[in-house]
Amino acid sequence: MTAPLLIARNVVAGYVAGLPIVHDVSCEVSPGEIVTIIGPNGAGKSTFLKAIAGLVRFEGGSVTHDGRDVSGLPAHEMVRVGVGFVPQTGNIFTNLSIHENLVLGGHTLAAQELKRRLARAYDVSPFLAGRKTSLGRVLSGGQRQMLAVARALMTDPKLIMLDEPTAGLAPKVVDEVFADLRRLAQSGVAVLMVEQNAKAALRISDRGYVLAEGRNRMQGKAADLLTDSAVGEAFLGGRKHAS
Ligand SMILES: Nc1ncnc2c1ncn2[C@@H]1O[C@H](COP(=O)(O)OP(=O)(O)OP(=O)(O)O)[C@@H](O)[C@H]1O
Numbered sequence: 651m652t653a654p655l656l657i658a659r660n661v662v663a664g665y666v667a668g669l670p671i672v673h674d675v676s677c678e679v680s681p682g683e684i685v686t687i688i689g690p691n692g693a694g695k696s697t698f699l700k701a702i703a704g705l706v707r708f709e710g711g712s713v714t715h716d717g718r719d720v721s722g723l724p725a726h727e728m729v730r731v732g733v734g735f736v737p738q739t740g741n742i743f744t745n746l747s748i749h750e751n752l753v754l755g756g757h758t759l760a761a762q763e764l765k766r767r768l769a770r771a772y773d774v775s776p777f778l779a780g781r782k783t784s785l786g787r788v789l790s791g792g793q794r795q796m797l798a799v800a801r802a803l804m805t806d807p808k809l810i811m812l813d814e815p816t817a818g819l820a821p822k823v824v825d826e827v828f829a830d831l832r833r834l835a836q837s838g839v840a841v842l843m844v845e846q847n848a849k850a851a852l853r854i855s856d857r858g859y860v861l862a863e864g865r866n867r868m869q870g871k872a873a874d875l876l877t878d879s880a881v882g883e884a885f886l887g888g889r890k891h892a893s
């Protein structure tokens with residue numbers, strides 16, 4: 651196996667000084683790997699991703715990305731070192747077209763590079779390639795999610811983190827979003843996602859982590875977690891998303 655690209659060790663993070671939500675959480679992701687974090691509502695999954703992305707208070711532990719200590723770096727620095735983050739909602743401009751959204755995602759780039767990355771984003775998502783002039787607002791939830799992923803790609807991340815990319819989507823659309831993520835991983839990008847859609851997510855993942863009450867609870871190969879009876883009972887049943 652290739653060396654991990656992202657190594658998070660004993661991360662402590664939260665929203666209020668001295669009141670951490672995430673306690674000593676660790677996780678690794680290698681290039682080309684899809685890793686999924688599952689766990690109950692309020693477990694701290696989103697907070698953990700935000701801690702890596704530089705969006706909440708980083709209070710302890712370490713994060714290494716591509717051999718560099720990036721612990722607690724602010725969000726704009728994390729984008730610069732190659733970490734893309736797709737939050738659950740509100741990550742596209744609905745009054746702009748698909749193409750304009752992507753161009754904005756790459757607004758700092760020289761023309762040649764912009765062209766190269768647009769081509770790549772359209773390669774990952776054939777749907778978007780066929781609808782370049784459609785406005786964001788006419789897109790369905792799944793299509794918006796595909797656009798959000800493609801837009802994050804414009805910064806050429808080595809690691810892309812996604813918070814519930816398939817929340818609220820119909821099963822067929824879930825498959826389309828996951829197909830995009832697989833193509834992305836096959837191109838060498840490391841993918842770290844949080845999913846309530848645990849079964850479907852683990853099926854396309856290499857490895858998984860279970861978080862509960864802000865701590866690591868279990869981890870392993872996705873195939874093993876899928877067949878683990880304790881995981882199955884607690885997390886893979888028909889649990890409803892409460893929030
Ligand atoms: N902006 C915030 N300010 C203060 N506390 C917050 C904030 N966002 C979340 N929390 C708290 O942090 C805890 C963990 O929330 P988090 O969103 O990380 O959980 P999660 O595992 O992503 O849950 P879900 O599955 O519902 O998305 C919860 O107790 C929540 O109330």
Ligand SMILES: [Mg+2]
Nearest residue numbers: 695696697813
């Ligand atoms: Mg969450």
